Amino acid sequence: MGGVKALMDTVVALAGSERDAIFREGERLATERSRVQQVFNPGELVTLNIGGTKFTTTVATLRNAPPPSLLEAMFSGRHAVSTAEDGSVFIDRDSRHFGDVLNFLRTGQLAYPKGGTDFKYLLELRAEAEFYGLLGLVARIDCYPWSVVRATRAGAINEDEEDEWDFTGSEDEVVFTVSAPCQLMGIGLCGTRTGYHASIKVLRVKRDDFDIELEILWSGEHTVTSADGKVARVDLPAPIELACGPTYKLQLEGEEGTSSFRAEDCLQVVVAGGVRIEYEEHHSPNNTCEHLGQFPELWIRVVGGP
Known part of the structure; x- marks a missing residue:
């Protein structure tokens, strides 16, 4: 009888230990979730380092495009994002057209004249839009008669x-x-x-x-x-x-x-x-x-x- 009681005490102790571990893990995840959500507050400023050139905007702007937007995913709070010592987020990409990408996220419009014929620029911008998963920007570029x-x-x-x-x-x-x-x-x-x-x-x-x-x-x-x-x-x-x-x-x-x-x-x-x-x-x-x-x-x- 004493052996059975000892076994039950052991099982209860193990269950309690596992419960405590699960509780601690839940607290850790909640803390991490809260930390991420706090870091990625919609109105907070974010600095992106695009191939060596820095751009500052808000989390809300980066979330403006629906999936499969890379930037929306990065700052959705679902993923950990690495930052440099100065707090900026590095993306290894050419920065020449990122200002136009950012303006599209801000306004939802492509600021390019209807009769414009600089198709080299449009194709370069289209490549960036595809990389960042901005299907709306790709669709607007495709309305121009390139190629x-x-x-x-x-x-x-x-x-x-x-x-x-x-x-x-x-x-x-x-x-x-x-x-x-x-x-x-x-x-x-x-x-x-x-x-x-x-x-x-x-x-x-x-x-x-x-x-x-x-x-x-x-x-x-x-x-x-x-x-x-x-x-x-x-x-x-x-x-x-x-x-x-x-x-x-x-x-x-x-x-x-x-x-x-x-x-x-x-x-x-x-x-x-x-x-x-x-x-x-x-x-x-x-x-x-x-x-x-x-x-x-x-x-x-x-x-x-x-």
């Missing part, structure tokens, strides 16, 4: 007044497929002598019935004037992802009673940037087809490029 190629299907633009393309209130359409993933960045519309207003759609349609719309990828309005020349380029507000396999349709409805130049001698197959664009046989309500009419050119960006 864009023109896919021209029109062999000629007929500007003869007697051959003008009349808009009758029905749609001009072309149907096409692509051989590799790419992004549709812009659409070329035929120029005009007098001006016209157009409603434009980019659609995904059924392969065996082009009149069945599966998805509206984009729709918008555009006014073409005589100042646009032979072809008016309509830049899309955001890239439209095109894939190998689906069938796409461009649709244009010009204002009834107006007219434009006409695209003639159109190619049924155009190769641009290594992507084969094939126009399907299709006679649209306002007579545009694979050989003539509207949509003289497209602007695409090959996916997987720089």
Whole structure:
């Protein structure tokens, strides 16, 4: 009987010891959690050393981007962050564009002119945005026409007044497929002598019935004037992802009673940037087809490029 009691006393003592150890570990974790949360208070200043150049901001700013943001993860309180003797956090990265990265986190905007053409800068900034996991910044950069190629299907633009393309209130359409993933960045519309207003759609349609719309990828309005020349380029507000396999349709409805130049001698197959664009046989309500009419050119960006 005494042996059983001794065994029970031992078990109770061990259980108490384990309970005390668990309690102490819980206290340690709570203390650590409190310390981390205190260090990473949203309003507190943080100094980042980016490749030798220091930037000061707040924890709240660094947390502004959603996952998979590297900076949000670093200062979320979920991870220990090493600091230098001066309290700064070192990131081994080129600092040239970090100021722009930081401004994006502060404002949610990319401070770059809409018509800017410094694509080298944009690509460098995009590389930094990808490194820091800032998908919103990547998306804004991708709206600019870097690495864009023109896919021209029109062999000629007929500007003869007697051959003008009349808009009758029905749609001009072309149907096409692509051989590799790419992004549709812009659409070329035929120029005009007098001006016209157009409603434009980019659609995904059924392969065996082009009149069945599966998805509206984009729709918008555009006014073409005589100042646009032979072809008016309509830049899309955001890239439209095109894939190998689906069938796409461009649709244009010009204002009834107006007219434009006409695209003639159109190619049924155009190769641009290594992507084969094939126009399907299709006679649209306002007579545009694979050989003539509207949509003289497209602007695409090959996916997987720089």
